[in-house]
Every structure is written in C-alpha cells, then in structure tokens.
Amino acid sequence: MHYNKRPTIATVAAHAGLSVATVDRVLNARAPVNPGTAEQVFQAAEAVGYFAARLIGQRIRERRPTYRFGVLLLGTAQAFYAQLAHAISEAAQHHATANLSCQFDYINDRTPSAIVAQIEQLAVQCDALAVVSFAHPLINACLAQIRTAGVPVVALLSDIHEHAAEPYVGQDNHVVGRTMGWLLARTCGARKGSVGILLGGHRFLGHQARVEGLHSYLAEHAPGLKPLEPLIN
Incomplete structure (x- = not known):
C-alpha cells in the first residue's frame, strides 16, 4: 500500500484497524497493551x-519476556540434526510473544552418566529443555528431578520414558513403522523374503515403536516378509 503523505499515527491506526489511542499507547508506552495488539501495530x-516503526519494534521486543531454551541433540554426521537445529533457531527467532534464545548441545558420549551430566548442565543454564535421548533409569531419574525443580522438559523425536512422562514433539513412531511396512509390501513384488532393520540404538523408544509398527503391518498384510533381528548402525 502506498501513501502520498508522510504516514502518521492515524495512518497506522487505519491500516491496523485499531484506534489512534491504541497505537499511541504502543508507541509511547502510556499503558500496557496486549502483545498481539502491539505486534499488529508494528506490522x-x-x-x-511509518518513521517510528523500528522504534515500535524495539519497544515491543524490550517488553517481551525472555527465555533461554536448552536443546540436546545427537552428535552425528547426519545433516538431519543440523537442519533440525536450524529450524528450531528460526522458529525461536520469529516467535512473536517472547524473546527466545537457544543453547544447543550434542551427545557424543552415549553413556548414561555422560548424558545426565549434559542434561544437568543445560538445566542450570536454561529455562526449559528439549532432549533427544534413549530411555535409561539414570536419565529418567535426572529428568524427573529437573521437572520437580521447575524446569520443563520436552522429549524430541523419541519418547524418553516408557510412560511418556515428558511432553513429546515428533512423529507417531508406531504409525511410521506401519507406513514402512505398507511401502515394503507394495515394492516387494513377490511379497516373500527377509527384511533387514537398522536402528540407532535398542534403548530408543521411538525406534522400538517403529519396529513394532513394522512387524504389526507385515504380519497382517504381508506375512511372507519376515523382519530380521534389528542391527545397530
């Protein structure tokens, strides 16, 4: 939209569909304003x-709450985790109601005690955690203590506890396994033979769910395809 005259507060108000008084409150911080309304004025x-658009944006950012998220991912050569980290950073940067920053750490030593140490360090430094990990009593106990201390924990990609103690972000891994069975049943013309399975680890609950889903689909729809014992890749 183009304006012949220099835009004024009234111009901003008209474009936002708000009153001049509301825009004035956002611009001059005269009274609290709903974050969504403030963002509407900024846009x-x-x-x-409007000449003060940058100032409005700065004031909105200053008034937002600030949170630091700790994200623990697997340290592998796979491009997937680098892409995931980039996507999380992008989402945090464009979040409209809070100033979010992300601190990434990577699991290279997969012994439970080493993972616990990384989780504990992130919990001290951050307001909330998102964790990719396998299930283990030491890890589950550590996460339980952290939640009790008031630090929220989200499981990424794979559940960490058998009873789904943490909120989970990722695919329905049982359905993913059944989808793979559906694909195999349609690409293996003879529908007979062995199916090799590679896992990242036996303790990853998400991987277990995928294997169970694969088994259940093949048993029901392609019993001639026999899954072999999974191997760690």
Whole structure:
C-alpha cells in the first residue's frame, strides 16, 4: 500500500484497524497493551512506512519476556540434526510473544552418566529443555528431578520414558513403522523374503515403536516378509 503523505499515527491506526489511542499507547508506552495488539501495530507501521516503526519494534521486543531454551541433540554426521537445529533457531527467532534464545548441545558420549551430566548442565543454564535421548533409569531419574525443580522438559523425536512422562514433539513412531511396512509390501513384488532393520540404538523408544509398527503391518498384510533381528548402525 502506498501513501502520498508522510504516514502518521492515524495512518497506522487505519491500516491496523485499531484506534489512534491504541497505537499511541504502543508507541509511547502510556499503558500496557496486549502483545498481539502491539505486534499488529508494528506490522501496520512497517507496512505504511511509518518513521517510528523500528522504534515500535524495539519497544515491543524490550517488553517481551525472555527465555533461554536448552536443546540436546545427537552428535552425528547426519545433516538431519543440523537442519533440525536450524529450524528450531528460526522458529525461536520469529516467535512473536517472547524473546527466545537457544543453547544447543550434542551427545557424543552415549553413556548414561555422560548424558545426565549434559542434561544437568543445560538445566542450570536454561529455562526449559528439549532432549533427544534413549530411555535409561539414570536419565529418567535426572529428568524427573529437573521437572520437580521447575524446569520443563520436552522429549524430541523419541519418547524418553516408557510412560511418556515428558511432553513429546515428533512423529507417531508406531504409525511410521506401519507406513514402512505398507511401502515394503507394495515394492516387494513377490511379497516373500527377509527384511533387514537398522536402528540407532535398542534403548530408543521411538525406534522400538517403529519396529513394532513394522512387524504389526507385515504380519497382517504381508506375512511372507519376515523382519530380521534389528542391527545397530
């Protein structure tokens, strides 16, 4: 949208569909304003070329709560985890209601005690954690203590506890396994033979769920395809 005259507060208000008083409160911090409304004013100010748009954006950012998220991923050569870290950072950067920063750490030593040490260090430094890990009593006990201390924990990609103690972000791994069975049943013309399975680890609950889903689909729809014992890759 183009304006012939220099945009004013009234111009911003008209573009945002808000009152002049509301825009004035956002611009001059005269009274608290809903974060969504403040963001609406900022977007309108940028759209009409209002000279104080940058100032509005700065003040909105200053008023937002600030949180630091700790993200623990697997340290592998796979591009997937680098892409995941980038996507999380992008989402945090563009979050509209809070100033979010992410501290990434990577699991290279997969012994439970080493993972516990990494989780504990992140918990001290961050407001909340997102963790990719396998299930183990030491790790589960550590996460339980951290949650009790008031630090939220989210499991990424794979559940960490058999009873799903943490909120989970990822695919339904049982359905993923059944989908792989569906694909195999349609690409193996003879529908007879052995199916090799590679896992990242026997303790990853997400991997177990995928194997169970694969077995259940093949047993039901392609019993001639026999899954072999999984191997660690």
